[in-house]
Amino acid sequence: MNSFEDLSNQFSKYFNVRHFPTEPASLYDADEYFLNLGGKRVRPVMCLMGNELFDDINPDAWPVAAAIELFHNFTLIHDDIMDKAPLRRNQPTVHAKYGESTALLSGDVMLIVAYDYLNKVSTGYLHQVIRLFNRTAKEVCEGQQLDMDFEKQETVQLDEYIRMIELKTSVLLAASLQLGAVLGGAGQANQEHIYDFGRNLGIAFQIQDDYLDAYGDPAKFGKQPGGDIMANKKTFLMIKALESANAAQLKELKRLMQENPEDKVARVLSVFDDCGVNKWAANLKEKYIAEAFEHLEEMAVVSVRKEPLRELAHFLVQREH
């Protein structure tokens, strides 16, 4: 059994190679640049963990883990274009550095190379792996589209927002675990449990992300909190606040969002506190974590094999940065 850290180190060794041809450099340099920005490689490690939950690591799990990481980076390159984001991991985004057209193409090519890695899976599981990977890939695109749609809507319902988060963030975490499980020979019931463990964990992770952006300790969070509030982003906290505010609080929130005063963050947070949104978010996160752990416990696997996944859950959802 490997810990999260062991698997992370082993995956880095496998993954930190050149994945693209050298020519035309005007295209492939952009791909290599972006991959070299690094990242925590959480998803591929989850694939390896999902695999090791059921058996020793199947050699096919490495290319599938790489395909997942390439897919994730493909979505980041394209999302950054759509969001007109100048920075990613404190470095220029691909479109900022190489132009939008090259960013678009380098993302396309990264998705294609992800399928090169999937195609390394030996025949028995290949169909099943591509089927789950593709369903998830489409869902992630749907989540991004809904996120963009919501930006243009005046109000978003909480259940719509949760569904968007599920698609945009959770399903890839869930599918990473399940893809590993498939390659570990897991049965249908165990596959569903590990998927739902990841899905619930992903939602808890996003609740925490929204929470930290509002309430995080700048020293641990690494950046000034309040970015989402400044940008009027619809987050778990804001959607709940708009839903539960009384008339006066609602008026205050809407005025703050429109007028952007200097003390906007502090005043929005004060409304959040008055509405009990911070406590509500902490409870909601706990609810999803509890549900995740229930699925973990229900898996018909010896308990000791579940230890790294418990570690992962704590790593993901109890961090303060």
Place this chain on the structure above:
Amino acid sequence: MNSFEDLSNQFSKYFNVRHFPTEPASLYDADEYFLNLGGKRVRPVMCLMGNELFDDINPDAWPVAAAIELFHNFTLIHDDIMDKAPLRRNQPTVHAKYGESTALLSGDVMLIVAYDYLNKVSTGYLHQVIRLFNRTAKEVCEGQQLDMDFEKQETVQLDEYIRMIELKTSVLLAASLQLGAVLGGAGQANQEHIYDFGRNLGIAFQIQDDYLDAYGDPAKFGKQPGGDIMANKKTFLMIKALESANAAQLKELKRLMQENPEDKVARVLSVFDDCGVNKWAANLKEKYIAEAFEHLEEMAVVSVRKEPLRELAHFLVQREH
């Protein structure tokens, strides 16, 4: 044996269904809109022809043909974004109608759905099909990148231009035929011949395309010729003219490209004629067609089975519109 027209009709029946979920409509309507603009579906029919050259049609050839057509449409959606093209098939492009972000995502999703279709191939050929499809898909992206690179270069060498055309246009025609051949159980030598038949035909097709844009009969061509000349596009004709012009002709060409006078098209054509570029292009096209036919003849297949491919070649490269 089916004719081009038979296969085209059969493929239309197979392909003219909904390929995408209905929700979120804000994403998938864009995909359905674009597919409904139609097109000649040449590439999937080439896949079916490549298949029938060796055997009765393998049921797996239908989804592979669909994957090829979806891939082709994915490239068109993304190319139109990069080229800022307002129209495609006389209708608004996806980004013109739905915005750039949705166009980007709807292209991404179309590529993913192409792999859903590939994944319908039964196990025996799946790895080989994905390997060839992916190599080709990357090459098409490389071709698009080179095309954009060339736009920024002052001069482009003829051999560089041919390589770009090969990547951007020819390899997908070639691979469509070869994918069909793979599913028909063709051996390696025959696979290479049918690929090279398609590759050479593709270059001949592009030479003709460039030629018709300059010299086409407007009544048959469907639009006023001279578009490439007006836009200073580097085409077979222009690259050759710049290469073979004498000092006075070169000066005239460069002035025309810079000053864009009203009679630009006629005057550029007159330089083309003086340099013998029209005749050169006709000869070059014949050279590639001859090479294509050599590969066709060398295939170890009864001659009558080659008839539809001869038809196809004539359809592609002797058209006047």
